[in-house]
Amino acid sequence: MNDTSVRILDAQGRPMSSVYTGAGAGFGNQLVNWNPMAQTADAALLPTLKMGNARADDLARNHGIASNGVQLHVDNIVGHLFRLSYKPRWQRLGMSEEDAASLARDVEQAWTEYAEDDVHCYLDAERKRTFTMLIREGIATHTTKGEIMASAEWEYRPGSLFKTCIKTITPHRVSNPHNLMDTNRLRGGVNVDRYGAARSYNVRDTSVPGYMFGDGMGSTWREIPRETSWGREQFLHVFEPTEDGQTRGANRFLAVMEQMHMLGKLQHTKLQNAIVNAMYAAVIESEMDSSAAFEIIGGDGGEDVLQKWMMSMLDYHAGANIRMNGVKIPHLMPGEKLNLMTSSNADNGFAELEASILRWIAAGLNVPFEALARDYSKTTYSSARASMLDGWRYFMGRRKVIAARFATKIFALWLEEAFSRGVIVPPKGAKSFYDGKASWCNCAWIGSGRVAIDGLKEVKEAVLRIDSGLSTYEKELALMGEDYQEIFQQQIREVRERQEAGLPPPSWMRVTNMAPDEREAA
Structure with a gap:
């Protein structure tokens, strides 16, 4: 009996087993030469970490789209103020809910007084940044380098109640001492234990001669432990691992x-082409070569004769009053003709190509295309809102995983000292700071609000969610970048002041009166 079944053979003529299409040769053998190596995250990232971060820095400095991509992360994840919303787990700490609310107000006020002091900037070891500025810088660094690094310092500052301060560290400075090869326990400048947990970090010094004539980093390394013997963090390192054993972060x-690099070159080339095409409106062509000109002049060649011929042509054209914008028809020399230069199409499909590349870049950076390209010309309300909400979901994930983690680490350092100094006094019967550190340091952070494309519709949506019991004032005001407790307290003050001034109380309008339904025509 003949076997008529179809068999697929490999390059050696052997029958192929059943595999996923993506792992095979592909239709027409397009995938035959695509043989990437299976590597761990560190094996793929660490050998090119320095170059990858340096290129990202160069793009952020010199490429407008890249700079905008970084700024979108900073503005949407952090915003102009990164507010603390302190939420101690009062049940686990052994205190009442009333005591927890009173403690939260005290902690928030003391923290804001120290962290957002924009006059002295005691929280920053360099005394240049407030807390919000530290977080904004951290997000910008995370976007271009994939991680945030800082050290916890203990410095006495005249006029400061606290000694805790933060020294930001660029990831460029963290590397293996004397550029040693990576090993199982030393990878990317990080000393790790047998599970891959960081034990200490090797940081290059910046005290070098000729600071501005090089990379600004010295040839000595300082080892900073991850934490002290009692658990106080000394080195803050925040990034989002993608698989097990990953030591350093990858930039966006x-x-x-x-x-992105080639888009810049494409734009420069197109701009130069447009400039060259616009420089010349007309040229005068001559059919006379140099030998014919020499014969007319009567010379036997040479540079002097050529120069005389060129000068005679110039004198003739000047005397003939040849003009382009004067509408006069020029009278040319024998053998000459006027050739009008028409500029080629300045676009020639460039806009579509540029938009396609920008969409690719926006997808890779996880930011809305319209915001990255600053182009809303072809966007409807529905598509713009869908794009912004999709981007908002990504930004909120980054706020929780990156910005809030970095902020909480800094807050925990301050809170430990605040308890130690007696600035914050826990309620009687509550656990000590070290017995319930995670519960004491539990908090939320309020950053920039969500962009409102149609404010009336979105306010109505928020009010309906609250009235339906699907949301709370805390959540809805957090979406606007506001603290609900501050809003409520301000409303109470305003009502009282209106009463004292003899003004009628504000009228709280129902949602149906404030934003009635507008049914679209079918």
Whole structure:
């Protein structure tokens, strides 16, 4: 009996087993030469970490789209003020809910007084940044380098109640001492234990001669432990691992770096082409070569004769009053003709190509295309809102995983000292700070509000969610970047002041009166 079944053979003529299409040769053998190596995250990232971060820095400094991509992360994740919403787990700490609310107000006021002091900036070891500025810088660094690094310092500052301060560290400075090769226990400048947990970090010094004539980093390394013997963090390192054993973070530009770099070159080339095409409106062509000109002049060649011929042509044209914008028809020399230069199409499909590349870059950076390109010309309300909400979901994930983690680490350092100094006094019967550190340091952070494309519709949506019991004032005001407790307290003050001034109380309008339904015509 003949076997008529179809068999697929490999390059050696052997029958192929059943595999996923993506792991095979592909239709027409397009995937035959695509053989990437299976590597861990560190093996793929660490050998090119320095170059990848340096290229991302260069793009952020010199490429407008890259700079905007970084700024979108900073503005949407952090905003102009990163507010603390302190939420101690009062049940686990052994205190009442009333005591927890009173403690939260005290902690928030003391923290804001120290962290957002924009006059002295005691929280910053360099005394240049407030707490919000530290978080904004951290998000910008995370976007271009994939991680945030800082050290916890203990410095006495005249006029400061606290000694806790933060020294930001660029990830460029964290590397293996004397550029040693990576090992199982030393990877990317990080000393790790057998599970891959960081034990200490090796940081290059910045005290070097000729600071501005190099990379600004010295040839000595300082080892900073991750934490003290009692658990106080000494080195703050925040990034989002993608698989087990990952030691350092990957920046957001790695997946789109090639396209972004070439887009800049494409724009420069197109701009130069447009400038050259616009420089010349007309040229005068002559059919006379140099030998014919020499014969007319009567010379036997040479540079002097050529110069005389060129000068005679110039004198003739000047005397003939040849003009372009004067509408006069020029009278040319024998053998000459006027050739009008028409500029080629300045676009020639460039806008579509540029938009396609920008969409690729926006997808790689996880930001809305319209916001990255600053182009809303082809966007409807529905598509713009869908794009912004999709981007908002990504930004909120980054706020929780990156910005809030970095902020909480700094807050925990301050709170430990505040308890130690007696600035914050826990309620009687509550656990000590070290017995319930995670519960004491539990908090939320309020950053920038969500962009409102149609404010009336979105306010109505928020009010309906509250009235339906699907949301709370705390959540809805947090979406606007506001603290509900501050809003309520301000409303009470305003009502009292209106009464004292003899003004009628504000009228709280129902949602149906404030924003009635507008049914679209079918």
